[in-house]
Amino acid sequence: MSLLEIKNLHASINGKEILKGVDLTINKGEVHAIMGPNGNGKSTLASIIAGRDTFDVTQGEIIYEGKNLFDLSVEQRAAEGIFLGFQYPVEIPGVSIANFMKTAINEQRKYKGLDPMPSMEFMKLMEKQKKIVDLDTKLASRSVNEGFSGGEKKKNEIFQMAMLHPTLSILDETDSGLDIDALRVVASGVNALRSPEVSTILITHYQRLLDYIVPDFVHVLFEGKIVRTGPRELALELEEKGYEWLR
Amino acid sequence: MDNFKKAIRPKEEDFADFSCHLTQLKTFRIHQYNGFFFERNDNDVLLDKNIIICSIKSAMKNHKSIYNSAKNLQPLSSDDDGLFIYIPRNTILDTPLQILNVIKTFEPLKIEAKTLIIVGENSHLKLIYCDDTVNDNLSKTESKISVVLEKDSSLEYYKMENINNLSSIFTDSNFVLDTNCELKTFWLSINGGDIKNKLSVALDGQYARADLNGLYMVDRDQVVDNQVSVSHNQPNCHSNQLYKGILDDSAKAQFKGHIYVSQNAPYTEAIQNNRNILLTDKAVVNTQPFLEIYNDDVKCAHGATIGQLDQSAMFYMRSRGISERSAKMLLMFAFCTEILSKASIEELVDTLQDIIKRRLHGELSSCENCVLLCSTPCGTSDVDFI
Ligand SMILES: Nc1ncnc2c1ncn2[C@@H]1O[C@H](COP(=O)(O)OP(=O)(O)OP(=O)(O)O)[C@@H](O)[C@H]1O
Ligand SMILES: [Mg+2]
Numbered sequence: 001m002s003l004l005e006i007k008n009l010h011a012s013i014n015g016k017e018i019l020k021g022v023d024l025t026i027n028k029g030e031v032h033a034i035m036g037p038n039g040n041g042k043s044t045l046a047s048i049i050a051g052r053d054t055f056d057v058t059q060g061e062i063i064y065e066g067k068n069l070f071d072l073s074v075e076q077r078a079a080e081g082i083f084l085g086f087q088y089p090v091e092i093p094g095v096s097i098a099n100f101m102k103t104a105i106n107e108q109r110k111y112k113g114l115d116p117m118p119s120m121e122f123m124k125l126m127e128k129q130k131k132i133v134d135l136d137t138k139l140a141s142r143s144v145n146e147g148f149s150g151g152e153k154k155k156n157e158i159f160q161m162a163m164l165h166p167t168l169s170i171l172d173e174t175d176s177g178l179d180i181d182a183l184r185v186v187a188s189g190v191n192a193l194r195s196p197e198v199s200t201i202l203i204t205h206y207q208r209l210l211d212y213i214v215p216d217f218v219h220v221l222f223e224g225k226i227v228r229t230g231p232r233e234l235a236l237e238l239e240e241k242g243y244e245w246l247r
Numbered sequence: 248m249d250n251f252k253k254a255i256r257p258k259e260e261d262f263a264d265f266s267c268h269l270t271q272l273k274t275f276r277i278h279q280y281n282g283f284f285f286e287r288n289d290n291d292v293l294l295d296k297n298i299i300i301c302s303i304k305s306a307m308k309n310h311k312s313i314y315n316s317a318k319n320l321q322p323l324s325s326d327d328d329g330l331f332i333y334i335p336r337n338t339i340l341d342t343p344l345q346i347l348n349v350i351k352t353f354e355p356l357k358i359e360a361k362t363l364i365i366v367g368e369n370s371h372l373k374l375i376y377c378d379d380t381v382n383d384n385l386s387k388t389e390s391k392i393s394v395v396l397e398k399d400s401s402l403e404y405y406k407m408e409n410i411n412n413l414s415s416i417f418t419d420s421n422f423v424l425d426t427n428c429e430l431k432t433f434w435l436s437i438n439g440g441d442i443k444n445k446l447s448v449a450l451d452g453q454y455a456r457a458d459l460n461g462l463y464m465v466d467r468d469q470v471v472d473n474q475v476s477v478s479h480n481q482p483n484c485h486s487n488q489l490y491k492g493i494l495d496d497s498a499k500a501q502f503k504g505h506i507y508v509s510q511n512a513p514y515t516e517a518i519q520n521n522r523n524i525l526l527t528d529k530a531v532v533n534t535q536p537f538l539e540i541y542n543d544d545v546k547c548a549h550g551a552t553i554g555q556l557d558q559s560a561m562f563y564m565r566s567r568g569i570s571e572r573s574a575k576m577l578l579m580f581a582f583c584t585e586i587l588s589k590a591s592i593e594e595l596v597d598t599l600q601d602i603i604k605r606r607l608h609g610e611l612s613s614c615e616n617c618v619l620l621c622s623t624p625c626g627t628s629d630v631d632f633i
């Protein structure tokens with residue numbers, strides 16, 4: 001069954017069209033990689049799925065688990081299982097990661113009609129998931145992303161994903177800025193969370209990530225459209241030839 | 248037309264029903280009712296340490312030389328029913344003093360409160376000063392506080408203003424610091440129809456340090472005005488001003504920060520920051536730095552911001568499932584509590600955080616009792632702050 005269905009999606013910002021008819025279907029359990037040159041709309045697509053309202057959707061629809069995504073607020077989408085790992089995670093001074101995650105989990109639970117997670121259980125979950133991405137214990141008690149290095153911010157995204165165990169994860173260049181070890185850690189974090197029920201969209205510039213997280217499909221988003229879809233070998237071909245030949 | 252009558256000394260019984268709910272914190276309480284000092288001789292600890300707490304009238308009579316040592320600071324007449332506090336040299340008081348100015352009026356009253364505090368050489372004091380209206384009637388309070396810090400002494404000073412929406416308060420505070428003194432202030436204007444704070448700090452001895460923190464939270468038609476002035480009169484002194492405000496509805500705030508560095512004050516370091524969040528289009532902030540520097544050997548920085556809540560932070564939080572309202576609350580709470588980061592009385596910080604939370608929930612303005620009632624956990628909170 002398809003989890004996410006994007007049909008003929010057009011979106012613009014300040015009158016400039018960025019997405020020019022994107023079609024994409026993702027089934028449960030699949031991993032899709034989206035590649036493409038800088039500034040061609042990858043992050044735009046990710047943000048629109050997550051619900052950012054700075055873009056105007058001018059045409060098309062997105063169906064998620066049978067629901068019209070545009071009927072749901074940002075936080076409702078999160079509670080329905082959509083997670084965006086940000087290309088540029090945001091710093092929030094004065095809000096600790098623990099408080100941030102506790103609020104997020106409990107508000108998602110509230111949406112589902114569940115009681116708040118007992119504190120002990122929450123603490124245990126934190127401990128467990130911190131290990132998955134090898135997140136420094138000291139970092140967890142600090143303000144969200146404040147003063148984190150680029151790599152630490154990316155690890156923190158995966159940590160949050162592990163805490164929230166989403167149904168659809170969209171990881172926007174989570175591999176950028178990671179050293180080889182961190183890349184392995186992040187990839188094994190993602191792989192650990194893979195299951196027939198959850199799907200992942202990996203936005204990346206490097207085929208290297210796909211050695212660690214093997215995708216079912218590779219798409220090329222070029223000038224606001226998906227111009228090519230292929231197996232993982234497509235990534236290798238792109239690395240070799242660049243994008244111009246697709247024009 | 249000004250139809251406010253000058254307050255006369257009220258009956259103590261009228262205030263019998265007032266109770267401060269700063270329950271988690273042990274303090275030595277000193278009472279002012281409608282600005283008048285009421286003496287209570289019930290603190291052996293203070294007596295043992297030769298701390299003097301009396302009316303200004305009696306200080307003039309019984310502690311003449313001590314009183315006169317500070318007299319340049321403020322002209323006071325002998326019929327004043329003001330408050331006089333003297334901490335002798337080498338005194339360390341772990342328990343904070345708390346001055347409670349309780350305002351209760353049955354007709355529009357003009358209230359005057361006067362306080363003179365001397366902290367002796369090498370003594371260390373923590374002081375909490377609260378102004379609270381306990382009913383919803385009109386009042387106009389003028390409060391004058393003069394504080395003298397003798398050399399090597401320190402003071403951590405908390406000022407809490409929670410007055411009803413119809414009332415105004417004007418505070419005129421003067422601090423004079425001698426060599427190597429340290430002053431930290433935490434000025435919380437939590438609620439009030441019209442609040443005006445004038446804070447002047449004179450760094451009159453070398454190596455004196457002043458760290459001045461302020462928070463104002465106003466909504467509806469409330470007006471808050473902070474005028475902070477620091478005079479660097481001697482070399483090697485440091486000052487830091489951090490004032491933050493959240494304004495809702497059509498509230499107005501003004502911040503005037505003055506830094507004066509005298510010709511005689513090389514190696515000065517002076518910093519000033521004013522940060523504001525406007526929650527509506529109708530709220531107004533006017534911020535004016537005023538630097539007067541007559542010396543080249545100075546490190547000076549100032550900055551002001553007026554803005555909305557960070558929209559990328561809002562989106563980030565909501566994308567994790569946090570509702571818009573909770574995300575706002577968390578951001579505002581983080582913004583506010585930064586000013587408490589240097590406060591050392593932990594239990595008080597907890598209480599102040601509770602007060603800030605309740606204020607963010609919009610509850611305080613309807614709170615008829617002492618603001619410190621809010622030390623009880625915030626039951627209706629839908630955001631669980633840690
Ligand atoms: N807030 C904005 N205001 C104006 N233009 C924007 C805004 N956000 C994105 N754009 C523009 O939209 C286009 C697509 O940007 P997007 O971030 O989606 O690219 P991308 O494919 O993710 O690129 P990269 O690989 O560099 O991350 C770019 O031309 C960008 O400048
Ligand atoms: Mg991008």
